[in-house]
């Protein structure tokens with residue numbers, strides 16, 4: 346049973362970039378809950394101690410972010426199937442005295458597309474750019490939703506191949522040279538690389554090759570309208586920004602800690618956009 350007056354946290358190092366307190370405090374206020382959600386900056390070498398003392402500190406759970414996601418994966422007593430497949434933990438909670446680690450990024454990715462591009466999962470083929478940590482969550486989400494033909498494009502082909510092997514049938518590694526050709530019959534294009542973040546150039550890819558019904562989404566959300574999404578919108582394609590993934594991935598954690606399933610509303614979105622400075 347979740348504790349309506351519980352204490353939750355987001356733990357990272359450094360923590361300046363985290364938007365999670367804005368999101369969870371918005372929901373705490375909205376639901377009139379007396380719980381709290383606070384940033385806690387913990388250096389990597391102190392993270393195991395922090396985790397071992399969570400109960401004594403009165404925490405009901407929390408989020409872990411860079412650079413603790415892999416360490417959290419190793420430290421928890423139990424992991425969800427998602428966390429297991431993705432290889433990283435971003436949400437912690439207790440089941441009795443057992444510390445459980447989950448990963449809500451794949452849920453957030455799917456829920457964002459459900460909201461902004463209904464029917465997206467009927468795409469016959471998806472092209473995913475990037476083979477880092479974020480890509481693992483996206484691949485897991487796509488496979489879970491039945492997208493069985495995924496082309497994984499990465500600058501370092503070996504990294505894409507390793508990830509394709511990890512996920513098995515359905516994911517095929519492709520080099521950047523073949524990326525444009527893969528778009529011809531793709532219903533979904535996802536950018537999981539950092540290209541386009543904070544004013545940098547977007548991925549070099551020819552969106553004119555995509556079918557006109559295709560959906561383009563970016564997990565980068567600073568800026569909200571990345572170069573890739575601007576290009577997609579200008580071509581009349583459905584463009585879905587990455588902010589919704591951030592907002593939706595917070596839902597399962599809040600529900601576990603505080604016992605209420607929150608809603609990703611326009612008001613929440615506006616609040617976080619204001620916090621981002623835009």
Ligand code: ATR
Pocket residue numbers: 474475476477478479480499500501502504537538539540
């Ligand atoms: P995250 O955990 O956020 O996914 P990451 O593990 O550092 O971050 O992965 C970053 C991704 O962006 C990788 O796919 C990376 O490609 P490489 O595996 O070849 O490094 C990709 N990336 C970053 N900068 C890039 C660039 N300038 N050109 C192409 N891909 C880039």
